[in-house]
Amino acid sequence: MRAVVLGSDGEPCLSEITEPPPPGELVTVLACGLCGSDMEKIGVWPEGAVLGHEVVGRTAEGQRVALIHHTGCGTCSRCVAGHESTCEQFPEPTIVPGGFAERVRASGWVELPDTVDDAHGTYVEPLACVLRGVAHVPRGRVLVVGNGFIGRLFGAVLEQRGDTVFAVDRNPLRAGAPPDGPVDAAVLCAPGGVEDAVEAVEPGGTMLVFADARAIPAAAVYRRELTVIGSRSATPSHMQEAVALLPTLELPTPAVLPLERVGEALTLFREAAVLKVVLVP
Ligand SMILES: [Zn+2]
Numbered sequence: 001m002r003a004v005v006l007g008s009d010g011e012p013c014l015s016e017i018t019e020p021p022p023p024g025e026l027v028t029v030l031a032c033g034l035c036g037s038d039m040e041k042i043g044v045w046p047e048g049a050v051l052g053h054e055v056v057g058r059t060a061e062g063q064r065v066a067l068i069h070h071t072g073c074g075t076c077s078r079c080v081a082g083h084e085s086t087c088e089q090f091p092e093p094t095i096v097p098g099g100f101a102e103r104v105r106a107s108g109w110v111e112l113p114d115t116v117d118d119a120h121g122t123y124v125e126p127l128a129c130v131l132r133g134v135a136h137v138p139r140g141r142v143l144v145v146g147n148g149f150i151g152r153l154f155g156a157v158l159e160q161r162g163d164t165v166f167a168v169d170r171n172p173l174r175a176g177a178p179p180d181g182p183v184d185a186a187v188l189c190a191p192g193g194v195e196d197a198v199e200a201v202e203p204g205g206t207m208l209v210f211a212d213a214r215a216i217p218a219a220a221v222y223r224r225e226l227t228v229i230g231s232r233s234a235t236p237s238h239m240q241e242a243v244a245l246l247p248t249l250e251l252p253t254p255a256v257l258p259l260e261r262v263g264e265a266l267t268l269f270r271e272a273a274v275l276k277v278v279l280v281p
């Protein structure tokens, strides 16, 4: 089958690979979103690796589904405490070899309604991650730092629950409404920008760290008694929540490209020319 694999130069390229053997159900991939965390694996993961975890596919039974990407054991102390993404079982692959392929083996999914098309269905996974993070954000005035795709998801969810949302981005083309005064909380969706966040948050406010935002100024956290919370990835129940919420949100339209145009997809992403790229086999 065809798949996008990391080549010997570290760059993703289209290749022929063998279909993955069991365990897992064989799922025909219909669409897979390109995510910032995929980009971080380029040049880091070994040659032959297949990226992609925002997957919509069709099961052998004909169900159209969004695949679950990683899951905790549900019983260890970290899972019970709500830190499922730090569970020792969590890194185990659940989508093999990866979503940028014609077929994958999968161990879990949520069913998609007909109102959500394949390309938008790839938003279920990132939206689930965002919903898990939003639960930690106090209501009120919220600044989103990094207004790319994930920032837009945060903005849409926060606005829907009634917050006043501001957004900044280092790319002036992506900037939203800058904060017109102190905010109750900031969400760090991009590397960098932590200073913007700390500066904007009221004493006693909250910073949700949703990206590797580099060094956080501890002096400001200390003196202004800020609450800093990390959140990464999602759980199956957040996937269910995301499926229900997705049709009600106004979200960016993805650029949809066939698998063989992966090079173009990478360029669009790197040049920040679009907010989301989805590849279809
Ligand atoms: Zn992702």
Ligand SMILES: [Zn+2]
Binding pocket: 072, 073, 074, 075, 076, 077, 078, 079, 080, 084, 087, 088, 089
């Ligand atoms: Zn666990």
